[in-house]
Structures are given as C-alpha cells and as structure tokens.
Amino acid sequence: xxxxxxQKKLLAEAMETGFKEAEVYYEKSESxxxxxxxxxxxxxxxxxEGGLGFRGLYNGKMGYAYTEKIEESSIAxxxxxxxxxxxxxxxxxGTDIFEGSEIYAGHDFYSEELAQVxxxxxxxxxxxxxxxVFAYDSRIITLDYCMLQDFSEERVMANNKSLSLNEKQNxxxxxxxxxxxxxxxxxxxxxGKMTRNFAELDADAIAKEVAEEALSxxxxxxxxxxxxxIIMRHDASASLxxxxxxxxxxxxxxxxxxxxxxxxxxxxxxxxxxxLDDPSHPDAIAGSNFDGEGVATKKRAIVSCGTLETLxxxxxxxxxxxxxxxxHAHKSSxxxxxxxxxxxxxxxxxxxxxxxxxxSMEEGVFITDLSGLHSGASTVSGDFSIAATGFHIKDxxxxxxxxxxxxxxxFFDYLKDIExxxxxxxxxxxxxxxxSLVVKELSVTVD
Amino acid sequence: xxxxxxxxxxxxxxxxTGGDFSEVFIxxxxxxxxxxxxxKIEKSISGRDFGIGIRIFSGLQSIYTYTTDFTEEGxxxxxxxxxxxxxxxxxxxxxxxxxxxxxxxxxxxxMPQTVEHARKAAVMKKANEIARxxxxxxxxxxxxxxxxxxxxxxxxxxxxxxxxxxxxxxxSIQATASDGIEMQTGFYAPxxxxxxxxxxNLDLNHYAGEAARIAVTMLEADECPSGKFQVIxxxxxxxxxxxxxxxxxxxxxxxxxxxxxxxxxxxxKVASDIVTYxxxxxxxxxxxSLNVDDEGEKTRKNVLIENGILKGYLIDKFNARRMNAETTxxxxxxxxxxxxxxxxxxxxxxxxxxxxEEIIASTERGIYARYMxxxxxxxxxxxxxxxxxxxxxxxxxxxxxxxxxxxxIGNGAKTLQLVDMVGxxxxxxxxxxxAMSGSLPVNVGQPMIRVSEITVGGTKGE
Numbered sequence: 001x002x003x004x005x006x007q008k009k010l011l012a013e014a015m016e017t018g019f020k021e022a023e024v025y026y027e028k029s030e031s032x033x034x035x036x037x038x039x040x041x042x043x044x045x046x047x048x049e050g051g052l053g054f055r056g057l058y059n060g061k062m063g064y065a066y067t068e069k070i071e072e073s074s075i076a077x078x079x080x081x082x083x084x085x086x087x088x089x090x091x092x093x094g095t096d097i098f099e100g101s102e103i104y105a106g107h108d109f110y111s112e113e114l115a116q117v118x119x120x121x122x123x124x125x126x127x128x129x130x131x132x133v134f135a136y137d138s139r140i141i142t143l144d145y146c147m148l149q150d151f152s153e154e155r156v157m158a159n160n161k162s163l164s165l166n167e168k169q170n171x172x173x174x175x176x177x178x179x180x181x182x183x184x185x186x187x188x189x190x191x192g193k194m195t196r197n198f199a200e201l202d203a204d205a206i207a208k209e210v211a212e213e214a215l216s217x218x219x220x221x222x223x224x225x226x227x228x229x230i231i232m233r234h235d236a237s238a239s240l241x242x243x244x245x246x247x248x249x250x251x252x253x254x255x256x257x258x259x260x261x262x263x264x265x266x267x268x269x270x271x272x273x274x275x276l277d278d279p280s281h282p283d284a285i286a287g288s289n290f291d292g293e294g295v296a297t298k299k300r301a302i303v304s305c306g307t308l309e310t311l312x313x314x315x316x317x318x319x320x321x322x323x324x325x326x327x328h329a330h331k332s333s334x335x336x337x338x339x340x341x342x343x344x345x346x347x348x349x350x351x352x353x354x355x356x357x358x359x360s361m362e363e364g365v366f367i368t369d370l371s372g373l374h375s376g377a378s379t380v381s382g383d384f385s386i387a388a389t390g391f392h393i394k395d396x397x398x399x400x401x402x403x404x405x406x407x408x409x410x411f412f413d414y415l416k417d418i419e420x421x422x423x424x425x426x427x428x429x430x431x432x433x434x435x436s437l438v439v440k441e442l443s444v445t446v447d
Numbered sequence: 448x449x450x451x452x453x454x455x456x457x458x459x460x461x462x463x464t465g466g467d468f469s470e471v472f473i474x475x476x477x478x479x480x481x482x483x484x485x486x487k488i489e490k491s492i493s494g495r496d497f498g499i500g501i502r503i504f505s506g507l508q509s510i511y512t513y514t515t516d517f518t519e520e521g522x523x524x525x526x527x528x529x530x531x532x533x534x535x536x537x538x539x540x541x542x543x544x545x546x547x548x549x550x551x552x553x554x555x556x557x558m559p560q561t562v563e564h565a566r567k568a569a570v571m572k573k574a575n576e577i578a579r580x581x582x583x584x585x586x587x588x589x590x591x592x593x594x595x596x597x598x599x600x601x602x603x604x605x606x607x608x609x610x611x612x613x614x615x616x617x618x619s620i621q622a623t624a625s626d627g628i629e630m631q632t633g634f635y636a637p638x639x640x641x642x643x644x645x646x647x648n649l650d651l652n653h654y655a656g657e658a659a660r661i662a663v664t665m666l667e668a669d670e671c672p673s674g675k676f677q678v679i680x681x682x683x684x685x686x687x688x689x690x691x692x693x694x695x696x697x698x699x700x701x702x703x704x705x706x707x708x709x710x711x712x713x714x715x716k717v718a719s720d721i722v723t724y725x726x727x728x729x730x731x732x733x734x735x736s737l738n739v740d741d742e743g744e745k746t747r748k749n750v751l752i753e754n755g756i757l758k759g760y761l762i763d764k765f766n767a768r769r770m771n772a773e774t775t776x777x778x779x780x781x782x783x784x785x786x787x788x789x790x791x792x793x794x795x796x797x798x799x800x801x802x803x804e805e806i807i808a809s810t811e812r813g814i815y816a817r818y819m820x821x822x823x824x825x826x827x828x829x830x831x832x833x834x835x836x837x838x839x840x841x842x843x844x845x846x847x848x849x850x851x852x853x854x855x856i857g858n859g860a861k862t863l864q865l866v867d868m869v870g871x872x873x874x875x876x877x878x879x880x881x882a883m884s885g886s887l888p889v890n891v892g893q894p895m896i897r898v899s900e901i902t903v904g905g906t907k908g909e
Contacts, residue, residue: 037704044532045511045786048525049498066494068515069475074495081493088564090487144706144827179706179827186828225673226908255484256587257623259630337490372832375821376854380623380630385671385854385904387823387832404830406673406854406904445673445904447856 001072003028003050010075011160014056017079021097022056022160023294027334029153034123036130036146041123053334054078055097058086062095066335095316095338100163101296104289107280110168111196115152117172122148125203126174132207133178137215144188145177157294165294171196171285173429174206178214187401189214190369194285194429213368216391221400222446223392229364230407230439231357231393234426236367237434240384241347243373244411245432247382248275248302249328249340250317257380259412260308268308269415274348275303277312277328284344286431292331292338300326302345306416312340346433350421354436357422359396365444366391366398367407382411388444404447414439448473448610449499451544453519454602460526461503462539462604468504468764469526469539470603472741474783476595477560483571483590486579491564498783501526505533509765511786542606549745553732555614557643559594567592570618570646574655578622581659584666586630587623588655594643601743609743615734615888616645617877620655624662631668631851633661634836638734638877638888645732661818661837668849671838671905677813678855678901679806679841684819684876686891689724690794691824692831692859697724697751697759699766699789700883701826708829708860709757717757718863721799724752726761728776728792734877735793735890742778742787749775751794752863763789781885788884795892799869803895806868813841814853814903821878822855829859854904862898870895 007024014022028050035043051068063086067074126148134140152170157163176191191210195201232240252258260268269275279287279297291297293315301309313321314329317340330341358366369389376386385408392399417440427433454471461469475497482490499522500513512529514521559567571590578588595615602608617638624631635658639645680688693709701707709717718724728737728746737746742764750758762770763778766789779790807815815838822833835853839846875892 041508041532043509043511043786044529045513046525046529047513047784049513049515049784051496051515053494064490064492066492067497069495069497069517070515077495084564085491085493088481088488088491088568090489142704142706142827144701144704177827188825188827255589256625257589257630335492335494335496337492371825372821372823372834372854375823375834376832378632380632383852383906385834385852385906387830387854387856387904404856404858404902406832406856406902408673408852408854408904408906410906443673443904443906443908445854445856445902447902 019056023097025053026156031151033149051334061086061089097159098294099161104296117198128203136211139180141181142179147175149173176210178210180214182218187217217401220403222403225445227441228444230442231366232437233368234436237437238428238432242432243377246379248312250311250313251340267306269306270418271306273418277342277345279343281344284427291327292329295327297327344431349425349435354422354424361393364393406445408443457522457526460523464530464533466503466505467539470502472500473600476597478595481592500783513783541604544608546608553640555642562643574651577655578659582663584624586625589621591619607743620658622658622662624666631665633658640736641732665851668851670907671850671853672907673905678898679815681817682872683874686893687819690891691822694791694794699762702760703766703769718755719866720755721869723797726794730793733793734888740778741780744776746776761789785884793890798873801868808844810841815839815841832856852906855901865899867899868897
C-alpha cells in the first residue's frame with residue numbers, strides 16, 4: 001500500500017467512523033552517518049524511515065495516534081487508538097484542525113547541491129579533518145568523537161479541510177571532540193556545525209578550531225570563588241538560552257509554570273537585549289514554512305530592547321489568551337502531540353567584536369562551554385547552577401584557563417544584567433543563536 | 448514478526464561483500480503516554496514503532512542500517528546497500544538459526560495494552576490529589592504516565608535466534624510550590640520493568656507526597672554556600688553520581704579506545720576499600736533489567752569494582768573484538784534506530800556497614816544531598832557535575848537547614864577514592880540514561896554514602 005493510498009483511506013475512514021475533523025502528518029527521512037577513529041571508518045550507518053501521525057476531533061476532543069507500520073491493518077489501530085485517547089481527555093482541548101494560512105513564505109530548506117555530494121567525498125572530508133587535528137599538535141592524544149552525519153527529510157500534512165502542505169529539508173552535521181594531554185592534565189575541546197553548504201566546510205579551519213579549543217583549556221589555574229563579571233561566549237550563551245526557552249511558552253505561563261505570566265508589554269530584560277525568531281535565517285538550518293498545526297511561520301521579535309513583545313503561542317494557547325497564534329506549534333515528530341517551541345530563536349547582535357568585549361573588561365570570567373543544563377537549570381524558578389568551562393580575564397586579556405567551575409544565578413536577573421551584546425552572532429545546530437554577551441555578574445565557584 | 452526465511456536471506460545479503468558477522472534486530476513496540484495538568488488529562492497518545500536494524504562487522508569496522516520498510520525486497524536491499532561499505536573483508540558464513548529459549552525472570556501480570564485508559568487516568572488523578580492537598584503552597588501538579596511493550600527478535604549469522612518482550616511502566620510526578628513570588632519544584636518518578644500492576648500498587652501517598660514535600664522544602668530553603676564540603680549522598684537515586692562519574696567510564700564504548708581513565712587498569716585499586724560497584728540486569732522487574740540484552744545475550748550480575756579493586760567492564764560484541772574480551776550481557780539500544788553498545792542496566796554500590804545516623808553524626812561541616820537531580824560527565828576526563836534536588840547543610844553531626852541551587856562538581860576517579868563511609872541501607876532509583884545508543888531505562892542505586900570532599904557550587908559564596 002503506498003503512503004498516498006494509506007493517507008486517503010485513513011482520512012476517509014476516520015470521517016465515516018465518527019471523527020468530525022482529522023489530520024494526517026507523515027515524515028519520511030534518510031540519513032547517513034560515519035564515525036572515524038585513527039584514520040579508519042569506525043562506524044557507518046544508513047537509514048530510511050517513515051512514520052505517520054494521526055489526530056482527529058472525536059466527540060469534541062482531539063485524539064492522537066501514530067504508527068511506523070504502513071499497512072492496511074494499521075488504519076483500524078490508528079482510528080481505535082485515537083478514539084480511546086480522545087475519550088480519556090477531561091475536556092475539549094480547545095483546538096480544531098486548521099484550514100490553512102492565506103500565504104506561506106516558500107523558503108527553500110533543501111539544497112540540491114548538498115544532495116549531490118557523494119558518500120566518498122563526505123568520508124574524505126571527515127577523515128582529513130581527523131588527520132589535520134592529529135597533525136596540529138602533539139598534545140592531541142585522541143579524538144573521542146569524529147562524526148559526520150547528513151539527513152534529508154520530507155514532511156507532509158493533510159487534513160479533511162483540504163489543507164495539503166509539504167516541505168523537504170536536508171542538512172549535514174559535523175561533530176568533533178578532541179582530547180589533549182599535557183603532563184597529568186587532560187582537557188577536551190568540542191566542535192559542532194550544521195550546514196546545508198558543503199563547500200563552506202574547510203578541513204583546515206575546522207581542525208584548527210577544535211584543536212585550539214582543546215589546547216586553550218590546558219594550563220588551568222584556580223581563582224577565588226566569588227562573584228565575577230562575565231562574558232558568555234556566543235555558543236555558551238545560546239545553550240543557556242535554549243535551556244530557558246520554555247519560559248517564553250504560553251503553555252507554561254497558562255499553567256503557572258513560567259514567571260513571565262502576565263508580563264507581555266513589560267520590561268523583562270536590559271535595553272541591550274532583543275530576542276528574535278526567524279524561521280528562515282540564512283545562518284540557521286532549523287527553519288520551516290509552517291508550524292506543527294500548519295500555520296504559516298514568520299520572523300518575529302519576542303523581546304525588543306528589553307520589552308516582552310509576545311509569548312510563543314500555538315492556536316490553543318492563543319485562543320485562551322485572546323491573541324493570534326504566533327505559529328509556534330511544535331510537533332517534534334509524527335509521534336508527538338503538539339507543544340510549543342521556536343524555530344531559529346536568537347539574541348540580536350551588537351556592534352563590538354568578542355575581542356573588544358574582552359579588552360574592555362578589567363577582571364572577569366569568559367565562559368566558553370556549559371554542562372549539566374538539563375538538570376542544573378530550573379525553568380520554573382529561573383535558578384541555575386551549572387558546570388562551566390572558561391578563562392580568567394585580567395586587565396583586558398585572557399590570563400589563563402580556569403579549573404572546573406560552576407556558575408550560578410537566576411535567569412530572570414541575568415536577562416536584566418546583560419550589559420552588551422557582541423557582533424559575533426552564531427547559530428548552534430539546534431537552531432538557537434547568540435552573540436557573545438557581557439553580563440554584570442554571576443556567582444563563580446572554582447574547584 | 449518476520450518469517451525466518453526472510454531473516455536468513457537478510458543475514459546472507461548483509462555478508463555478500465565479505466563481512467564476517469551480521470545481525471538483524473526487529474522491533475515492534477506499543478506505547479501509551481498520558482499527561483495530566485491542572486487536574487485534567489490534557490494529552491493522551493498511543494502508537495506503534497516498527498522497524499528493523501541490520502548490523503554487519505568486518506574486522507574492526509561496524510556497519511549499521513535501519514529501515515521501516517518491512518518487505519523482503521526492502522530489507523534485502525537495505526542489507527546489500529549497507530554491505531557496500533565493506534571492501535575486501537573476510538568471508539562470512541551463515542549458521543542455521545536455532546531458536547533459544549530462556550526463563551522469563553521479569554514476570555508481567557497486567558500487560559499495559561490490555562488495560563483501559565480510564566484506569567491509568569484514575570491513578571494519575573489520585574496522585575494529583577495527594578500532591579495538591581499536601582500543602583496550600585502547592586499550586587500545580589503535572590503527572591505523566593507512560594507504558595511500553597517492546598517485542599524484539601534478534602538473529603545473527605552465528606545462528607542466534609532470540610525473541611523477548613520487555614514491558615516498562617512509569618509515573619512521573621512534578622509538584623510546583625509557590626509563595627506568590629518564587630516558585631520551586633519537586634519531582635519523583637517511580638518506574639519498573641513491569642506492567643500495570645506496578646502502577647496500581649504504587650504507594651502514591653509516599654511518591655506524590657515526596658514530590659510536594661521537596662517543592663515546599665525548597666521554597667523555604669536558603670541559597671547554597673559554595674566551597675569544599677564533606678558530602679553525604681542518600682540512598683536510591685543518589686547512586687546517579689557513580690553512574691555518571693564511574694559507570695560510563697567502565698563501558699567498553701569508552702574503554703576499548705582508551706578514552707576512559709579506567710582503561711587498562713584491571714586489578715588496580717581505583718576506589719576506596721569500602722567501594723564495591725555492581726551492574727546487575729537480572730534484578731527482578733527492576734527498571735534497568737532485561738531477560739536478554741539487545742544482542743540476545745542473557746543479562747547477568749557483573750562485578751565492576753570489588754573492595755576498591757577494578758574487576759571488569761561492561762562489554763558488547765563489537766568492542767569485545769577491539770578489547771579481545773568476552774561480552775557481558777550488557778549491550779543495549781533505545782530502538783532499532785541505534786546500533787547497540789555497552790551500557791549500564793541496574794548499577795549500584797553494594798551494602799556497607801554504617802548506619803545513616805552514624806554517617807550524619809560523624810559529619811562536621813557538610814552538605815546532605817537527600818535527592819539528587821541529574822548530571823553529566825565528560826567521559827574523556829571523568830569531570831562531572833550534578834544538581835542536587837533537595838540539599839541540607841550539616842553542622843556538627845546534625846542536619847541543619849535546607850539549601851537550594853547546590854551543584855556538585857568533581858572528577859569521578861578522584862571522588863571514588865574519597866568515599867569514606869558506606870551505609871547499610873541499599874536501595875535503587877529509576878532514571879533515563881542518554882548515550883551513543885540512545886536513551887535507556889536504568890536503575891542507579893546505593894546505600895547512603897559519604898565523600899570526604901566535593902566542591903559544591905552555589906549562589907551564596909564561601
């Protein structure tokens with residue numbers, strides 16, 4: 001049974017058996033992944049997969065089900081499961097199936113050029129990066145991760161209201177971690193990049209970046225435990241932003257799980273802080289023309305010069321708050337119900353380079369990596385206390401790497417303490433972006 | 448799930464270019480997930496995962512492919528495409544498949560797929576009531592229920608043919624307390640390799656009550672001071688610190704390539720004398736338990752560290768080649784989407800002699816971590832960090848007052864040497880562990896232990 005036949009039959013049967021509205025969402029993807037260890041292919045993976053999610057309005061409530069087994073007998077499974085799931089809900093979930101936006105932007109998220117790159121070229125690139133990292137410095141003892149992965153994916157959404165959307169995406173990810181050793185001291189340095197432009201990947205530049213990142217962490221010194229002015233490097237800043245993104249979700253404010261409840265239109269951050277979400281930013285690759293409900297996406301300011309302009313909404317939360325949806329319904333896959341998430345959310349850059357920011361700081365700590373964000377950061381209270389990698393800044397210069405440390409504070413205070421944003425906006429593979437930020441102070445505990 | 452003759456054809460196609468080992472992993476999994484917010488069941492979804500993973504070895508090269516295309520043609524083509532990655536390997540032969548049976552250690556009495564949603568919802572609502580009624584400051588409770596029935600078939604070119612059913616059930620409870628200005632949360636998520644009988648028999652007063660108690664306690668807590676402290680880590684989920692700081696370093700994934708501080712150190716002293724560390728996938732119905740691992744090997748009790756001496760590692764089939772060692776029944780994967788590798792099951796520090804009272808009474812200036820949150824480790828260096836979900840200051844042998852925002856940082860290998868007391872109250876806690884082969888249910892366990900010095904990061908300063 002082809003997927004098209006399956007979809008048609010499923011929608012028709014759903015409407016016949018008591019669903020008032022129904023939607024099918026199908027994803028099909030292919031991927032390739034290779035890991036290199038000391039010049040050899042250590043692991044090589046390919047995949048071809050697909051799955052289908054169904055949701056429908058049954059007795060006024062939205063039931064969900066999914067399957068990866070596309071065969072005739074799954075239609076009954078999907079319909080019966082979705083009915084049972086609708087029945088157990090306590091109330092009308094407030095949503096219906098969307099008839100479609102008037103206009104969709106039509107941005108292209110698929111590169112034909114990338115699709116044409118051969119497996120051999122990809123393997124050669126990642127092998128040469130590994131070689132160049134080893135050749136860079138004798139203190140590099142191993143690469144505990146040296147991986148290249150690419151993927152292509154097609155998403156199709158269709159419903160009984162004649163909406164029919166589809167989108168193709170592809171991309172390539174490189175992730176490398178180098179281990180350096182000097183005497184008894186052992187440090188790592190990581191590099192991650194997601195791109196749709198194979199030609200821009202320069203093996204020499206990548207090898208240099210990961211090797212320098214690891215080597216720079218050697219020679220660690222202890223500094224006194226106290227509060228310090230902070231420069232958060234772009235990637236550390238973006239990962240902190242990613243961890244606290246749930247505070248901007250209207251689902252969380254409505255549940256009383258975010259302190260931004262009732263704060264739209266109010267000042268929540270320093271004037272220097274502007275937060276944008278851009279579904280088609282050219283430097284990021286997590287974009288899309290439509291959200292998890294089929295609503296057209298567009299570029300928006302979430303925070304402008306410190307003022308909260310809007311929360312992130314899907315159609316259900318927007319209805320509850322009496323506003324328009326912002327197109328942030330998120331379906332992480334055909335297996336998921338709807339949640340809320342941004343596409344490419346980033347902090348707007350300022351004018352000065354990271355080097356200038358460091359040069360202007362008398363004494364402080366320059367943070368380059370954060371660890372343990374999934375457990376050490378509470379989006380409910382805003383408190384965070386997390387492990388960090390970084391450097392001591394003294395008289396406008398990097399004085400040394402700092403021993404293992406934690407930084408602690410509260411994200412809501414942190415937003416108000418951002419003194420300057422640098423010019424070095426970068427996006428992380430997950431779609432979050434930031435420039436380096438100067439922050440008034442955080443508690444730093446050093447091992 | 449798929450005819451034996453088709454499996455044989457796939458195993459053979461996988462070896463067509465000279466691979467020396469091939470394996471098929473077929474998974475058919477049913478999942479139900481429900482969420483309760485604001486007293487109401489707000490989300491409910493069910494689904495079926497179905498896919499096939501094919502693995503080929505050629506010496507020290509491992510090839511993996513997976514697909515949701517279950518036709519014979521689709522599978523044979525997937526195997527042939529994957530085999531193309533091998534050039535000039537040895538010559539593989541297929542042994543006839545022999546079905547292996549084994550006793551079911553983990554008995555399931557109520558398969559979740561046969562239980563009506565309404566009964567699952569009733570348990571969630573009861574837990575919600577208990578949490579909400581615990582204290583007027585509890586403003587919100589979020590409940591999440593999940594069950595899984597995973598049917599697997601594992602066959603390989605050595606003739607192995609094993610089928611198994613794994614059933615997982617979990618109820619997660621998060622309570623949020625607020626005094627009008629600040630908010631704090633408490634979390635507890637009991638889980639087992641068991642059916643609905645586990646959920647229905649849960650002592651909800653205890654679990655929902657604890658989630659609420661933690662939230663309220665943390666609302667009243669002071670900021671945590673920073674610096675070096677004696678640290679007491681309570682039993683059950685407290686074991687997460689050794690899971691991260693030590694367990695991952697004992698997995699062949701890290702050891703085989705010398706990426707672990709424990710590599711090549713069997714027989715050496717790696718921990719204080721009172722530390723014995725065990726991984727046991729056979730504990731009846733525990734969350735991390737399995738009848739057979741994801742290569743079809745029976746799970747077993749593996750002693751990793753005995754009285755401070757390193758005894759063994761957790762080894763999967765592929766890394767066993769590089770290490771020239773035997774497998775240990777601990778190769779796992781989240782689903783057919785992952786190539787399996789060495790992972791923990793139920794890992795714990797064995798029983799010691801001290802009573803919890805003695806441990807607290809002998810601590811002059813410390814932090815008592817009653818409930819741990821999650822953590823992370825850099826496997827290459829062993830540097831770890833952990834959040835403490837519920838912490839107290841200990842002064843002169845007595846528990847003083849609760850503190851919040853405590854994070855423990857240190858190095859696994861060093862911390863193991865600094866364990867100076869081990870309690871007599873061993874118990875386990877359930878968690879999810881994420882690594883190379885995906886996110887897996889694991890138990891972490893220990894009696895109460897004390898570490899003579901750990902750096903504690905907090906907001907308050909020294």
